[in-house]
Amino acid sequence: MTDHSIKTIPAGQPLPADDLTRNLTVALPDDQALAHISQAGNVYTILISGDQTEGRYCLIDMLVPDGGGPPAHRHEFEEMFTLLEGELEFTFRGQTETIRAPASVNIPANAPHRFANRSGKMVHMLCMCTPAGQEEFFLSIADRIPDRSSPAPKPDAAKQVEKKSLMTSLAPKYRTEFL
Numbered sequence: 001m002t003d004h005s006i007k008t009i010p011a012g013q014p015l016p017a018d019d020l021t022r023n024l025t026v027a028l029p030d031d032q033a034l035a036h037i038s039q040a041g042n043v044y045t046i047l048i049s050g051d052q053t054e055g056r057y058c059l060i061d062m063l064v065p066d067g068g069g070p071p072a073h074r075h076e077f078e079e080m081f082t083l084l085e086g087e088l089e090f091t092f093r094g095q096t097e098t099i100r101a102p103a104s105v106n107i108p109a110n111a112p113h114r115f116a117n118r119s120g121k122m123v124h125m126l127c128m129c130t131p132a133g134q135e136e137f138f139l140s141i142a143d144r145i146p147d148r149s150s151p152a153p154k155p156d157a158a159k160q161v162e163k164k165s166l167m168t169s170l171a172p173k174y175r176t177e178f179l
Contacts, residue, residue, distance in 0.1 A: 025052050029061045029148055035135075037142035038152040040163075042068045045148050046139070050132025057130040060138070063148060064088070064123040069116035076175035078130045079107040081115070086123030088115045101125075112179055137174035141167045 009015060027034065027047035035046040048059040064086075072091065081088075083101035090099050092113045099105055101124075107113050117123045129135070141163065143153050155163065171178060 022054070027059070032147050035139060036145050036148050036150065037138055038145050038150075039138060039142035040068065040070070041065055041152045043145065043148055043150070043152055044138055044142065046135045047126075049135050053132060055132045057128055058132040058135040060127045060129075060135055061148070062123075062125050062127055064115075064117045064125070065152070066117050066120050066122070068123075070114055072112060072114040072179040073171075074110055074112045074177050074179065075134070076109055077133065078109050079134070080128045080130075081105045081107075082126045082128075084124045084126065086117070086121055086125075087119045088117055088123055088125075090115050133174055137170065137176065140170055140174075 025048055029045050029047065037044050037046070042065070043063040045061040046058065047061050048057070050056070050058050062081075069088070082104045083099060085101050087098055087100040089096055090105055090113065092107065093111055127134075145152070168178060
């Protein structure tokens with residue numbers, strides 16, 4: 001995981017000068033140069049990485065098919081979802097609620113949660129994590145695919161066990177706990 005030190009400005013201090021080493025970033029989800037990955041049937045595109053934001057946040061485009069979604073978990077960073085199309089069941093601290101697009105959902109750091117697509121249709125959403133790092137976790141456990149319209153690989157039982165073991169072993173490095 002890349003270590004980014006986030007620079008904050010103490011109260012009463014003037015804003016620093018514009019950092020001319022940083023550039024405008026424009027990310028198009030269909031850009032084949034972006035990292036497109038598949039994790040457990042979901043298709044994610046890393047739109048903005050922590051390397052591009054000095055570790056402040058990452059932004060991930062997510063396509064979640066019917067039946068998709070992660071197991072219950074919690075992590076040491078904030079996570080915000082913006083549902084662009086579809087609906088998801090969000091379980092937050094044991095309470096489940098169906099959220100329909102357009103909507104934004106913020107998950108506070110360390111809170112147990114999960115989401116599940118039980119709608120019968122594909123869900124499209126954006127996920128912002130702050131600070132960054134979640135994109136690196138996904139890149140370390142997911143399968144690379146050519147683009148976001150590529151079908152998600154269908155792993156056999158042995159591959160599923162291998163992926164789950166990898167995910168579980170790497171979770172602490174990325175400040176995540178599966179419940």
